[in-house]
Amino acid sequence: MTKADVDRVGFIYQITMTPDGKTALVAYNGLDEPEAVVVEVWDLRRKAHPARRSTLKVPGSHLYGLSVSADGKTAVAVRNDDTGAIVWDLTDPAHPATVAELDHKDHAERTAALSHDGRRVVLGTSKGGVDVWDLGDRTKPVHRATMDDDFRDVYAVALARNGDLVLAADFQGRATLGPVTAVETGQAGGSEAGPRHGDGRPQ
Structure with a gap:
């Protein structure tokens, strides 16, 4: 974001960048359009002269989550109106396209994490x-499983590079680590971190 952009930005909600530092996404509420969240796609290959390639607009007053794949070709944004997540195709960063929306049983999505190859979120x-x-075909996403246990209000998730290990944290003060392969077979348990009693039992 350039210095000239500051005057039209109210609050930056989310930022994300590819591991190679070549592509970044910035989400903010634009003062010119308070009813929408603005998401800009930036080309950072010339560090001294970053270039804004495109601008996307998401209805709503906030953006809960934003994630981009390592190759910069897939991005997922989580809206704040409980209507799910949006999948964007950024293969041509100058002309991004909405290719799918993810919403399972009105679960009220709050955060997102993409695997390194963008094939799982x-x-x-x-x-x-x-x-x-499963985002193997981004235009036809497939819901594979739900890691529920007694999770509620999950506000942060992370995926290992290969997409086989998930870490999730909830508002009860717990972080749970588990293999996605176990999740997909209905064995959602994992290793729980967070506050514990002196005997090792979770609080």
Whole structure:
């Protein structure tokens, strides 16, 4: 974001960048359009002269989550109106396209994490735990499983590089680590971190 952009930005909600530092997404509420969240796609290959390639607009007053794949070709944004997550095709960063929306049983998505190759995304929700989606075909996403246990209000998720290990944290002060392969077979348990009693039992 250039210095000239500051005057039209109210609050920056989310930022994300590819591991190679070549592509970044910035989400903010634009003062010119308070009823929408603005998401800009930036080319950072020339560090001294970053270039804004395109601008997307998401209805609503906030953006809960934003994630981009390592190759910069897929991005997922989580809206704040409980209507799910948006999948964008950024293959041509100058002409991004909305290719799908992810919403499973009104789980109220809150956060997202994409695998390194962009073929899997996990969504933390406020009602149904962690949803696992297959984006092998981005235009036809498949809901693979839900990691629920007694999770509620999941506000942060992370995926290992290969997409086989998920870490999720909820508002009860717990972080749980588990293999996505176990999630997909209905064995949602994992290793729980967070506050514990002196005997090792979770609080």
